[in-house]
Amino acid sequence: xxxxxxxxxxxxxxxxxxxxxxSPTNGTLKLKQNYHLKSAKVVEFEFDGSKLRTIDxxxxxxxxxxxxxxxxxxxxxxxxxxxxxxxNLTISKIEKSKNFPLHSSCLIINDNSVSDLNxxxxxxxxxxxRNFRPNILVECKPYSEDNWTFVQIADVSMQxxxxxxxCQKITIDPDTSKKSDEPFKTLKHYRCPKNGKGLQRxxxxxxxxxxxxxxxxxxxxxxxxxxxxxKIHA
Numbered sequence: 001x002x003x004x005x006x007x008x009x010x011x012x013x014x015x016x017x018x019x020x021x022x023s024p025t026n027g028t029l030k031l032k033q034n035y036h037l038k039s040a041k042v043v044e045f046e047f048d049g050s051k052l053r054t055i056d057x058x059x060x061x062x063x064x065x066x067x068x069x070x071x072x073x074x075x076x077x078x079x080x081x082x083x084x085x086x087x088n089l090t091i092s093k094i095e096k097s098k099n100f101p102l103h104s105s106c107l108i109i110n111d112n113s114v115s116d117l118n119x120x121x122x123x124x125x126x127x128x129x130r131n132f133r134p135n136i137l138v139e140c141k142p143y144s145e146d147n148w149t150f151v152q153i154a155d156v157s158m159q160x161x162x163x164x165x166x167c168q169k170i171t172i173d174p175d176t177s178k179k180s181d182e183p184f185k186t187l188k189h190y191r192c193p194k195n196g197k198g199l200q201r202x203x204x205x206x207x208x209x210x211x212x213x214x215x216x217x218x219x220x221x222x223x224x225x226x227x228x229x230x231k232i233h234a
Contacts (some may be wrong), residue, residue, distance in 0.1 A: 004069045005177040008130075029064045031057070037082055045077070048102060053083040104161045104208040108145055109134035113205070116142040120186050127183040130174035132166070132206055138223055145207045150226040155215030163193070163204035170205070 011022040021029040041056040054077040065074045079100060114129050121127060129137050136153075138145065151158045166187060171179050187203035 004071070005172045005179060006069050008172045008174045008177050010068070023064075023068050026064060026067050029061065031061070035078070035080060037080065043075075043077065047100070048086065050086040052079070052086060054079055104210050106135045106158055106209045106211060107133070107164055107206050108136045108138060108148075108151070108209060109206045110142065110145045111137055111139050112142045113145070117183055117186065117205070120190065121182055122186075125180075125182045127170075128174060131170045131172070131183065132164075134206060136217075140223075144227070145225075146204075147227040148207060148225040149228045151209060152224040153217045154221050155213065156211065156217050157213040158209035158211050161208045161210050164206040164208050165202040166205050167202065 009024055013020045013022070015030075017033045019031040019033060021031065023029070035055060037055075041058070042053055043056045044051055044053050046052070057076040057078055062075050065076060066072055109129050109132050111129055114127060114132075117127055146163060149160045151160075166184065168179070168184055170187075171181060171184050173180070184203065187205055191203040191205055193201055193204060
């Protein structure tokens with residue numbers, strides 16, 4: 001379902017043993033976190049060059065998503081620990097537990113970096129951290145997250161994979177699902193690193209990390225970061 005702007009309007013929350021997915025047009029879908037593998041419908045599909053076994057979440061849930069994105073033939077698939085993980089990892093083998101994310105399980109965005117971006121946007125334009133869909137939102141000196149090589153939050157430790165290269169999806173307004181040319185256009189002016197041949201790449205914003213040690217984190221936890229210094233701007 002990549003490339004469906006209406007998905008930006010969904011709000012997720014966890015309530016006891018349920019994952020709630022709230023849609024402004026189709027009510028709230030409640031998914032049980034528990035599952036029974038023996039009675040589940042197991043399906044195999046190919047993702048990023050790997051064949052994966054997953055659990056199909058059923059027709060009722062599929063119908064809910066079809067209404068949300070106004071598209072037939074949608075299925076919600078779930079990975080469970082009993083099944084194998086994706087082998088041909090595109091970027092790194094730091095974390096073995098990732099399956100559906102293309103590059104890593106964790107994207108960190110700095111709210112103060114977003115504030116700095118907003119100062120550079122045209123008058124009347126505004127970007128939210130939600131444009132960038134982070135797993136973890138932090139507050140520190142703008143763009144200092146660019147140089148973090150290792151992060152510790154409570155019992156969770158993470159290792160730097162790479163700076164997150166952004167595409168046109170960040171131009172989708174998370175409140176309306178409408179698209180524009182910002183903030184992608186502005187980021188291209190000051191957040192485009194160059195490769196070894198001097199060619200400009202996509203703009204970067206946010207940092208991708210691989211999870212080394214799992215655990216629980218909470219809002220307000222302290223973040224301990226080891227940093228390196230490398231040139232990322234053109």
